[in-house]
Amino acid sequence: MALHPFYESHRGAMEAAMRHRLDLAEPMLRERAYLSDMGGIKREVMDEFEIVLTQMPYVGGAASRMSDFFMRLIGFMAISRVLRRHGVPLPVIGEIERETYKAQLLTEPEAERLAAGRQFMSRENQALLREQAAKSHLQEFPEDFVYDFVAPGPRDSFEFGINYRACGFCKFAARHGDKEILPNICGLDFDAYATRGIRLERTQTLAGGANHCDFRFSRLPAD
Template identity: 80%
Template sequence: MAESIHPFYQLHRAAMEGAMRQRLDLAKPMLRERARLSDVDGIQQQVMDEFEVVLTQMPYVGGESSRMSDFFMRLLGFIAIGRVLRRHGVPLPMIGDIERETYRAHLLTVPEAERFASGLQFLSPENQALVREQAAKSATRNHQQAFPDDFVYDFVEPGPEDNFEFGIDYKACGFCKFAARHGDDEILPSICGLDFDAYATRGIRLERTQTLAGGASHCNFRFSRLRSE
């Protein structure tokens, strides 16, 4: 019997599928010219079929009450793209490049004013308070027992010598857990690479020197305003 999609993701399914189709349309030239794939329409359908599988695999981590639910909904579709391209023999570095450039092009379809307003909201004291609160909750035993596939992270305050506005140290990563469970470890770094454009297109500079996927003890995200040259 086919696995079911969690009701929270079912509620957002149409929007997620729409975003996937838009990304695949943006990726078509790269799939033809770089990956040398001829049946691009067929590849697109294979990715959408694989995305249906991913939807049944998406872990529920609290829905609207968890900021990480949005990360899963925005990014796990790239797992479907990576799986299909890998089956067609596309090299892993090329998969990473195609996914990152596709994601950036998709993000840039949002008007600049809207993107930058979102960036300011992310850096705002109100959002920092929310991140601080959810970080503390993520580390509790009750939360980890209720949502074992969620992220676990610490809020990082800047010190006197630091030049970032705030940071997050991810001690456990939902994407790493997902990849380990479903055999996606090879394509996991492609997901990590999406973070830089996700923030840069909103006017935020992300500094990160290590990741859990790369074998480090934690992912060290540091955020500041991206200043134009």
């Protein structure tokens, strides 16, 4: 199956990010997953990543904020699949992936990360999120996310929220037999926001059986 042209244009960057991720994960793969043939494991993951890329659904390309989520996180599906085949327990896979992702995020300069966080929390971005949330309900792309923008009530401490009613990763996992590794993908969200100076609070997920994921965002206090 051919890769969608939008993803093909980003293929080099995605593959480079995966190789970097595997280099960062190597010590943990040795010490916690008890794997020794790192060259073989890395090749196996990159081969699986090529399969995952062709499975990745197109959800609107540059016009959809969710394309970036797929491009940044879908590689963890490949890592999870390979580690499961090697008998690594799911909680260990989750820990390794989360710590690897955090280490990768922290290689970006702090000033850039915090600037991205401020942009995400800005009024302008909140307005954009409202627009994209409304558009998501049109379900132009069946494999996409569907979500609502949530404004805080008078007693709420968060600045804004998103309720995900349908999740592209859940749909992907159901289609390709990855349901048991799906919660590990959900676990990556907290560090993705924290490294940008944002506190994510979430009490439930679609992957965990709830009818929506309740993301609530607020700024972390500056050090």
